[in-house]
Amino acid sequence: MNKLGLYIHIPFCKSKCPYCSFISFKEKEESFDPYLVALQKEAIYFKGREVSTVYIGGGTPTVLDKKRLEFLFSIIHVNFSLSPEAEVTIEANPATFDLAKAEILRDYGVNRVSLGIQSFNNKYLEFLKRPYNRIQALEAVDILKQANFKNINLDLMYGLPGQDACEIEEDVKTLLSLSCSHASLYALSIEAGSEFYKNNFRLLSSDLQASYFELVKDMLIHEGFCHYEVSNFSLNNFECRHNLNYWRGGTYLGLGVAAHSYMEGRRLWNTERLDVYMNLLCQGFPAQAGEEHLDPLGQLMESFLIGLRLTEGVDLKKLEVIHQVKLPEEKERRIFEFIRGGFLQNENSCFKATVKGMMILDELCSRLI
Numbered sequence: 001m002n003k004l005g006l007y008i009h010i011p012f013c014k015s016k017c018p019y020c021s022f023i024s025f026k027e028k029e030e031s032f033d034p035y036l037v038a039l040q041k042e043a044i045y046f047k048g049r050e051v052s053t054v055y056i057g058g059g060t061p062t063v064l065d066k067k068r069l070e071f072l073f074s075i076i077h078v079n080f081s082l083s084p085e086a087e088v089t090i091e092a093n094p095a096t097f098d099l100a101k102a103e104i105l106r107d108y109g110v111n112r113v114s115l116g117i118q119s120f121n122n123k124y125l126e127f128l129k130r131p132y133n134r135i136q137a138l139e140a141v142d143i144l145k146q147a148n149f150k151n152i153n154l155d156l157m158y159g160l161p162g163q164d165a166c167e168i169e170e171d172v173k174t175l176l177s178l179s180c181s182h183a184s185l186y187a188l189s190i191e192a193g194s195e196f197y198k199n200n201f202r203l204l205s206s207d208l209q210a211s212y213f214e215l216v217k218d219m220l221i222h223e224g225f226c227h228y229e230v231s232n233f234s235l236n237n238f239e240c241r242h243n244l245n246y247w248r249g250g251t252y253l254g255l256g257v258a259a260h261s262y263m264e265g266r267r268l269w270n271t272e273r274l275d276v277y278m279n280l281l282c283q284g285f286p287a288q289a290g291e292e293h294l295d296p297l298g299q300l301m302e303s304f305l306i307g308l309r310l311t312e313g314v315d316l317k318k319l320e321v322i323h324q325v326k327l328p329e330e331k332e333r334r335i336f337e338f339i340r341g342g343f344l345q346n347e348n349s350c351f352k353a354t355v356k357g358m359m360i361l362d363e364l365c366s367r368l369i
């Protein structure tokens with residue numbers, strides 16, 4: 001039976017970061033309770049499903065207080081059957097939890113925390129308008145360790161304006177000194193809808209971004225981390241299983257505003273409007289805003305393109321057997337052009353992105369669709 005990953009979106013944050021294009025809103029405390037009630041109603045539609053991973057993301061789920069977190073976990077445990085080894089992740093931000101909250105998370109079965117640090121340098125934390133400083137970021141990791149979390153991911157950004165190689169090195173060294181099991185390193189990007197995008201903010205050149213990527217990658221690999229996805233590194237056996245399920249074309253169910261699901265070759269998505277999401281569910285309707293049925297070739301392409309994110313690569317022949325369809329010649333020709341250009345490589349029908357390809361993977365994928 002296919003493993004099902006459960007994603008739950010909590011769209012509230014302490015403040016809105018200028019680079020963010022996610023569906024998230026600056027703390028709207030008056031919406032917290034109606035939103036959780038709507039989530040509860042949505043979960044009932046899928047009651048009884050067995051899930052092997054849970055990922056509570058956002059937004060910043062840890063803006064919820066103790067009572068609301070307890071309610072959130074009761075929604076999960078009442079409606080879903082978690083496999084005994086289930087990985088349960090929650091995203092957190094250093095300004096939103098203390099030891100008591102961390103212990104509640106642990107007691108409710110959370111076994112992985114993904115902490116959005118972004119930088120340990122106060123200058124860049126201010127630039128990114130993150131609501132904490134270096135000391136609080138370090139304390140947050142310490143609190144998670146006191147609460148006995150063994151699987152901690154730290155998110156870090158690089159390629160920030162004015163940031164030089166020494167400052168990036170300093171940030172990665174600090175991350176490594178904290179002995180966490182997983183690291184996600186993202187180059188700053190400008191996403192449509194973000195404050196930076198509206199202000200026509202300019203990024204560093206792609207060559208400079210690429211050299212910084214090599215720098216952070218080499219530092220992490222040198223310390224025993226495995227680079228398993230474009231932006232993700234882990235110590236042995238600490239890969240994020242929930243995200244691996246996405247990248248390997250597995251099925252997942254998303255609950256919450258703007259959440260996406262992929263099940264039985266169908267892609268489904270919820271409304272992006274918070275008020276509409278809550279009203280629909282409150283009136284007894286699902287909050288689905290759209291659905292796309294992928295034909296076998298669509299499913300093959302989806303799995304192939306998303307699989308290119310993984311350093312293990314993606315086996316095209318295997319996908320053709322699974323989906324009972326052959327990749328059209330014109331797409332195959334394009335893939336071989338990318339190989340000649342040094343963006344992809346091919347070993348025994350297994351295709352992988354090179355480092356050069358990883359830097360522009362979204363563009364390569366859009367040219368393959």
Ligand code: SF4
Nearest residue numbers: 013016017020024059
């Ligand atoms: S980047 Fe994260 S913390 Fe910042 S506004 Fe977006 S979801 Fe919230």
